Amino acid sequence: MAYDQANTYETIELFGLTEKDAELPIPEDHILKDSIIRETFETLLGQLRGTGLEAEIEPLAHGLATILQRRKVVLTKEVDRTADKISALAKCHDGSEIAETALEEAQARFLHLREIVGAIEVMSEAAAECYEVETGNAFIPASGSRANARAQETGAVFEAKQLLEQHDRETAAKSKVEGVPLIVSGATDWTDIDVIFNTLDKVRDRIKQNRNQDIFVCHKGGKHGAEMIAARWARARGIAQARFDPRWSAHGRAAPFKCNDEMLDDKFAATGVVLFGGNGVALNLGQKAEAKGVTVMRVADPAKKVTES
Known part of the structure; x- marks a missing residue:
């Protein structure tokens, strides 16, 4: 043994x-x-x-x-x-x-x-x-019974299930997110609101013209900088948002990079990525997006341009 x-x-x-x-x-x-x-x-x-x-x-x-x-x-x-x-x-x-x-x-x-x-x-x-x-x-x-249980339902049970299914469909329709996902990320110290608002307005119009669809914004829920401003833009324009929060306890320091992978997952079929300045996490997002054939727009921070000059 x-x-x-x-x-x-x-x-x-x-x-x-x-x-x-x-x-x-x-x-x-x-x-x-x-x-x-x-x-x-x-x-x-x-x-x-x-x-x-x-x-x-x-x-x-x-x-x-x-x-x-x-x-x-x-x-x-x-x-x-x-x-x-x-x-x-x-x-x-x-x-x-x-x-x-x-x-x-x-x-x-x-x-x-x-x-x-x-x-x-x-x-x-x-x-x-x-x-x-x-x-x-x-x-x-x-x-x-070997037969399907539905075949033995009474009329009342069948009607009750139909009612519940209709309720589920209506609830799902209300919460359904329409449009194509646009991933937005960038620097946490970004402060120029106008650049982000103007850029996202132009990107949204271009996608509407080319694909006849509106966008919804995907981001990591940053409380400061570019992602926070992008979230404000989405609320101001009535655009839906999908937030991918880093799970620090599960992934540790790799949590933001895991979020990048989730946003770029094929099931979401992101139409593009817009990076406003950024750090190593944003750089990683841009590189991974381009490797998957997703268009990446990089926007430099005007405040840093002034400082450098």
């Missing part, structure tokens, strides 16, 4: 199998159906045919299929609970790092659970089919 354990640990270390389950891939559907479920049924039940245990094939096959069915129900309920948690976290979000981290973790958990439920559902249906092929009987779970 000690040798087997040591060998297992060496194998894990050799192949780097140290990921958490959320980081490991979900097998494809054909693997779930054929290599896992059908081979499992054949391995267990095939050896019982033509023996004194042949009568046990039906209850064993039914038990295997039922286990997967029940697991699917449990996981589906957990998905619903996680969705409720995300909704609650979004409503009470106070802009703090703790709230931001909790919301991101809940979203990641929700997406991972949905993948697992989909895989278990594929396995469950494959197991039910194997049971029916093996016994010639239709698979009916010991409790509950």
Whole structure:
């Protein structure tokens, strides 16, 4: 036993199998159906045919299929609970790092659970089919129903769910951010309000002409300098804002650079970056943006030009 354990640990270390389950891939559907479920049924039940245990094939096959069915129900309920948690976290979000981290973790958990439920559902249906092929009987779970729960809703329940779904859609529509993201960053000691207001007005007009869309401003929520002035510009113009607060406790000194990565993530599809002066963080943002093919506008601080001359 000690040798087997040591060998297992060496194998894990050799192949780097140290990921958490959320980081490991979900097998494809054909693997779930054929290599896992059908081979499992054949391995267990095939050896019982033509023996004194042949009568046990039906209850064993039914038990295997039922286990997967029940697991699917449990996981589906957990998905619903996680969705409720995300909704609650979004409503009470106070802009703090703790709230931001909790919301991101809940979203990641929700997406991972949905993948697992989909895989278990594929396995469950494959197991039910194997049971029916093996016994010639239709698979009916010991409790509950194999059919979709929605098919058994009463009229009142259906109407109630329709009402809630409509409410969710209306709430989402109110909070939906329209337009294309424009990333703004820069020096914390920037003081020239007019330069930022005039520059962003021109950038906004140009994007409207070229893409027939308005912008929304993405920034790191700086309380001083260029980002604070850009936030004031957005409020004055009725422009939506997306704030990417650095999470210092999670990322330490790398927190602002992590924010740069988040703002430049492909899912946001930033239309451009405007840098008003800046420091190493702003320089990093500009370099990363250009490496991704995003247009970068750099605006020099007039106050520093005067000082230098």
